[in-house]
Amino acid sequence: MKILGVLLILVLLLPLGEARTKTFTFQRDQSELIENINVTLLDFDRKEDKVIVCVNNRKGIVSEDKRINGVYFEIKKYEGETVKMSLEGDCDECEVGDNLECYDECRVNEDCDDFNDETIDSCNGIPKQCVYVKKPAPKPNEPKVVEKPVNKTQEENKTREEVPEIEYFSFFKQLSLWVISWFR
Numbered sequence: 207m208k209i210l211g212v213l214l215i216l217v218l219l220l221p222l223g224e225a226r227t228k229t230f231t232f233q234r235d236q237s238e239l240i241e242n243i244n245v246t247l248l249d250f251d252r253k254e255d256k257v258i259v260c261v262n263n264r265k266g267i268v269s270e271d272k273r274i275n276g277v278y279f280e281i282k283k284y285e286g287e288t289v290k291m292s293l294e295g296d297c298d299e300c301e302v303g304d305n306l307e308c309y310d311e312c313r314v315n316e317d318c319d320d321f322n323d324e325t326i327d328s329c330n331g332i333p334k335q336c337v338y339v340k341k342p343a344p345k346p347n348e349p350k351v352v353e354k355p356v357n358k359t360q361e362e363n364k365t366r367e368e369v370p371e372i373e374y375f376s377f378f379k380q381l382s383l384w385v386i387s388w389f390r
Contacts, residue, residue, distance in 0.1 A: 263306070313334065
């Protein structure tokens with residue numbers, strides 16, 4: 207009787223353990239929610255047996271069974287342009303992310319430098335993308351501004367000129383003369 211009771215309890219608890227594991231068939235850019243975790247399939251390579259996913263704005267590569275940001279992945283099989291995966295969520299207090307950060311092309315403006323002096327390069331938008339805007343042409347009456355490089359020594363000399371050294375020197379000179387005269 208005790209054995210039957212234990213088996214009955216195990217049978218009742220078995221679905222609770224399996225409740226967090228779900229199997230999905232993903233297409234590229236498709237998202238699914240599991241345990242308040244947003245999982246998006248970004249891309250896959252069936253020859254290399256690799257899947258690129260985004261889990262609550264964190265990108266990762268699954269090549270074999272792997273855990274990324276609270277989700278355990280198991281690749282079941284590739285079917286045409288889809289991937290069948292088993293996911294097990296392990297995050298009770300997670301906030302669902304939109305996964306747009308995984309599509310970012312850049313992070314800061316410097317990532318977008320196209321080495322063209324005639325464009326203004328910036329990293330904008332959601333998801334972030336490089337934007338190249340042609341610099342406006344100077345107006346006909348306006349002289350063209352030519353930025354000449356300033357070497358460090360010129361810049362240092364400029365700051366030295368701005369400091370009123372003469373005032374400090376004359377003050378110390380007078381102070382030292384006063385001290386010397388006092389000792390005579």
